[in-house]
Amino acid sequence: MQQSDSIISAYAPPFKIIIKYFAAAIIYFVVLNLLLLLNYKDISGFYFQPKILAITHMLTLGWISMTIFGAMFQLVPVVLQVKLFSEKLAEIQFWIFLLGTIGLVTGFWNFDTGILLNGSAVLLNIAVLIFSVNLIGTFIRVKQWNVTGWYLIAALVYLIITAVAGFLLSYNLWHPYIKINHLQYLKLHALVAVIGWVTMVVMGVSYKLIPMFTLSHGYSLRSGKWAFYLVNAGLVGINTFFHFQNNKIQILISNFIIAVGIGFFLFQIYLIYKNRLRKKRDVGIKYSIFSFYMLGIATLFGLIFSFTDFSQIPNVYLIFGYLVFFGFLSMLIVGQIYKIIPFLTWYHKYSSKVGLEPVPLLKDMFNEKFAFLNYYLMTTAVILTIGSFAFNNSTALLFSFALMFTGSLLFTFNVITILKK
Amino acid sequence: MITKEKVLELLKNVIDPEIGLDIVSLGLIYEVEINDDSINISMTLTTPGCPLHSTITGWVKNILWQEAPDKDIIVNLVWDPPWSPELMTEEAKKQLGM
Numbered sequence: 001m002q003q004s005d006s007i008i009s010a011y012a013p014p015f016k017i018i019i020k021y022f023a024a025a026i027i028y029f030v031v032l033n034l035l036l037l038l039n040y041k042d043i044s045g046f047y048f049q050p051k052i053l054a055i056t057h058m059l060t061l062g063w064i065s066m067t068i069f070g071a072m073f074q075l076v077p078v079v080l081q082v083k084l085f086s087e088k089l090a091e092i093q094f095w096i097f098l099l100g101t102i103g104l105v106t107g108f109w110n111f112d113t114g115i116l117l118n119g120s121a122v123l124l125n126i127a128v129l130i131f132s133v134n135l136i137g138t139f140i141r142v143k144q145w146n147v148t149g150w151y152l153i154a155a156l157v158y159l160i161i162t163a164v165a166g167f168l169l170s171y172n173l174w175h176p177y178i179k180i181n182h183l184q185y186l187k188l189h190a191l192v193a194v195i196g197w198v199t200m201v202v203m204g205v206s207y208k209l210i211p212m213f214t215l216s217h218g219y220s221l222r223s224g225k226w227a228f229y230l231v232n233a234g235l236v237g238i239n240t241f242f243h244f245q246n247n248k249i250q251i252l253i254s255n256f257i258i259a260v261g262i263g264f265f266l267f268q269i270y271l272i273y274k275n276r277l278r279k280k281r282d283v284g285i286k287y288s289i290f291s292f293y294m295l296g297i298a299t300l301f302g303l304i305f306s307f308t309d310f311s312q313i314p315n316v317y318l319i320f321g322y323l324v325f326f327g328f329l330s331m332l333i334v335g336q337i338y339k340i341i342p343f344l345t346w347y348h349k350y351s352s353k354v355g356l357e358p359v360p361l362l363k364d365m366f367n368e369k370f371a372f373l374n375y376y377l378m379t380t381a382v383i384l385t386i387g388s389f390a391f392n393n394s395t396a397l398l399f400s401f402a403l404m405f406t407g408s409l410l411f412t413f414n415v416i417t418i419l420k421k
Numbered sequence: 422m423i424t425k426e427k428v429l430e431l432l433k434n435v436i437d438p439e440i441g442l443d444i445v446s447l448g449l450i451y452e453v454e455i456n457d458d459s460i461n462i463s464m465t466l467t468t469p470g471c472p473l474h475s476t477i478t479g480w481v482k483n484i485l486w487q488e489a490p491d492k493d494i495i496v497n498l499v500w501d502p503p504w505s506p507e508l509m510t511e512e513a514k515k516q517l518g519m
Contacts, residue, residue: 078471211468212439212467212468212471213439215440215467215517217467217505217506218505277506277517277519278440278517278518279517279518279519280518343438343439346438347476350438351476351480354434354435354436354480354483354484355431355434355435355480355483355484355487356483356484356487359436359438360438361436361438361439361441362438362439362441363441
């Protein structure tokens with residue numbers, strides 16, 4: 001006789017660890033949208049100013065990276081069919097990263113570039129080190145690698161570079177030692193963070209999740225592999241040439257290679273989407289499609305931007321940043337959270353009852369109408385914000401930020417509804 | 422005595438929560454073999470690396486074990502032949518909008 005012994009997945013870590021990461025991320029998202037709303041008058045012009053630096057780090061560390069950590073602890077074991085090296089380390093990392101982010105954001109906000117900023121940067125580096133140990137410990141147990149795995153390894157390398165570069169930059173604000181331009185190194189830090197760490201994870205994970213959600217079959221993954229080679233080649237180029245003077249041509253070529261790589265990624269997503277069996281587009285997929293369009297626009301914009309002088313356009317850096325961080329990344333994350341949180345909650349509460357009593361489907365875990373309302377609120381806010389920046393209209397900006405803040409509240413409400421289900 | 426038809430009927434209670442269709446209609450069950458002391462199920466999933474990998478096989482075991490506690494329930498997860506949309510029932514295809 002054999003009773004089932006594996007009703008709980010053999011690989012995934014406990015619900016309570018993962019949900020902590022998502023909860024912190026969502027709180028950061030709401031707070032950063034509130035800060036944008038309250039400080040809309042200061043959000044214009046050049047990016048190197050305390051409040052914009054603070055909000056950017058709240059966004060990249062608190063919202064985006066927290067979500068990625070939570071999602072990776074859930075997904076890596078499942079996708080690579082291996083147990084996470086240490087759940088304890090995942091828990092410890094959370095608290096150190098949380099503290100480091102709060103400190104760093106406060107440091108930037110008050111432009112306290114001494115102990116607070118640098119101490120926080122050290123904490124964040126420790127958290128990244130813990131994450132790396134945990135992930136490498138997991139990776140060495142993997143028996144069968146796949147494309148998603150390659151992307152995750154590369155992303156981890158770039159995360160480490162980002163964190164170390166971040167600390168070196170914060171130290172330079174305290175005790176200046178970098179001989180070439182601080183802003184040049186800041187660009188390297190930002191590019192490696194966004195393209196190397198975040199986008200690399202997004203790409204690798206998308207190849208796994210989008211087909212799963214859309215039930216897509218019978219497509220080739222060749223474009224996805226090309227995207228990997230090209231984006232990495234471009235990033236290696238940028239990481240090398242940034243340290244030299246007179247590097248304009250080399251950087252342009254690297255940017256171009258990255259843009260072509262992202263083009264291959266988007267083409268791969270298109271192939272997956274075209275071969276989908278589920279024709280109905282749920283809210284998670286709608287958000288993802290919007291976000292991939294934004295990625296395409298941001299890439300084109302960034303590419304033209306690196307070849308042309310755009311300094312006469314008002315807020316050009318902010319437009320590009322908003323396209324990437326809100327249009328592409330935040331909309332993708334919100335969409336994926338609409339898929340992941342219902343799944344995690346359902347799994348936690350109902351998976352042991354399947355077949356024994358009626359259980360809800362994932363789509364029954366939340367009110368779809370509210371979720372679609374959320375989609376229209378947020379995507380409208382993205383488009384209006386970009387327009388407000390372009391026309392330098394602060395009243396329109398206030399309205400757009402208010403719309404995104406309302407969207408973030410509705411999103412939080414929907415997530416709480418799911419957790420309570 | 423449990424029959425193959427009864428096993429398939431029971432397995433229709435295992436519903437993929439994401440897709441909203443049961444594993445029999447999805448064409449995931451390849452083979453059902455009933456012996457004196459065991460029930461052998463050979464099945465697949467729509468994609469390797471599905472987050473419900475070990476869970477779905479657990480559900481299959483649980484449901485069958487409730488009905489036939491005197492037998493060993495053996496579930497073999499196979500990837501060859503790989504699942505393809507043609508294996509779905511007409512009703513399932515219609516529900517997905519194919």
